[in-house]
């Protein structure tokens with residue numbers, strides 16, 4: 001992916017937006033310095049031909065009907081700031097950028113190849129420089145940056161989750177105001193519980209017996225050295241998915257190597273416009289995966305995979321790191337690509353009989369353009385009937401902490417997703433991103449239809465892992481019961 005730089009002369013940008021976007025600002029001054037950062041990618045903004053094809057794909061435009069809450073409108077605001085016509089601290093710039101989910105559905109449908117996600121991150125950096133993020137966001141980003149306090153937070157969350165109190169609070173707390181936000185947070189935590197703490201075999205929804213014989217398929221890995229990104233929230237609340245990922249890779253003939261020194265991928269920081277923090281995390285991961293000598297980096301969280309693939313862009317202005325960042329970024333693959341991309345086919349295991357609804361994470365579908373590999377992974381499981389969720393290309397409303405920071409809009413988008421999941425009638429929904437799993441799981445609990453019969457949420461790799469366990473690929477260590485342990 002090549003990006004051009006240089007402000008370049010732009011003119012004739014169509015339409016004067018609302019909120020005084022067209023009002024000229026005096027040159028120089030602090031807003032001029034701030035707009036320089038956007039001006040550096042100004043020629044990227046010029047790729048937009050204002051056709052409006054992206055409008056019907058945008059969840060915020062669909063619901064709010066305001067041009068300024070569409071991709072085209074936001075690009076127009078960015079253009080106004082880059083040209084010094086709009087103050088980056090203005091309510092219009094702050095509000096409409098803040099309301100963007102960063103789902104990048106607009107990129108998929110754009111005929112001009114506007115790299116909206118790249119522009120959004122830079123625009124948010126400008127917005128944050130003009131007006132700092134709220135305290136909650138700063139606290140969260142600060143926690144993610146500090147490994148020890150973060151681990152303590154995750155450990156406390158797991159303890160709370162084990163008490164089952166989050167389920168109760170999600171059901172009984174008021175839905176408005178601060179209590180409403182706490183209720184949503186509790187619903188997200190409850191949604192991170194293992195759906196099958198004692199193995200899928202015991203789940204009434206999914207049948208099939210343990211076969212106990214290894215498949216004769218030739219493993220496709222052929223000894224390729226793979227490092228697995230453990231992540232922050234993924235390892236804190238979905239450790240079981242990381243463990244399943246390692247088992248599945250080894251069962252497919254990959255050599256999984258330890259990667260000491262790795263940490264958070266930096267996606268949360270980048271999406272919030274905290275690019276310096278994101279760069280610091282990227283450098284740490286590049287050094288760690290380089291030192292481990294991996295051929296491929298397997299990522300089982302779509303948001304993290306998208307961020308790591310774009311390390312080259314993030315560090316493009318860092319002479320010392322830019323080449324290393326591009327090399328590492330090119331080695332990053334979603335776990336479904338490792339197993340079922342590049343002409344590979346995962347081994348098939350024993351039957352797991354039942355129905356599952358698949359919902360693709362935006363950062364897999366739109367940011368990474370990975371469409372079929374997750375379905376190929378699921379289709380490698382004998383007996384499993386896979387149904388795609390209606391309007392699967394639309395965001396679930398999770399978008400990092402969007403559900404917490406934008407309870408109304410995120411809630412409306414999330415309720416629609418929950419409805420589409422319920423329509424499938426499947427007892428399980430599967431998606432490859434922890435944020436989406438928690439958002440969908442939370443919305444299924446909070447959509448007013450009650451928690452009885454709420455579809456469970458799991459990662460596709462957990463299903464393949466269970467299929468392998470039943471096939472006897474893991475021998476005695478394959479029992480995945482996690483009662484009382486970290487899950």
Ligand code: SF4
Pocket residue numbers: 047048049050051052053054055071072075106109110111112113114
């Ligand atoms: S689809 Fe692309 S070119 Fe058309 S308005 Fe949207 S961003 Fe601009």
Ligand code: SF4
Pocket residue numbers: 057058059060061069070071074099100101102103104105106107116
């Ligand atoms: S990233 Fe998503 S929410 Fe933001 S403008 Fe694009 S489609 Fe709309």
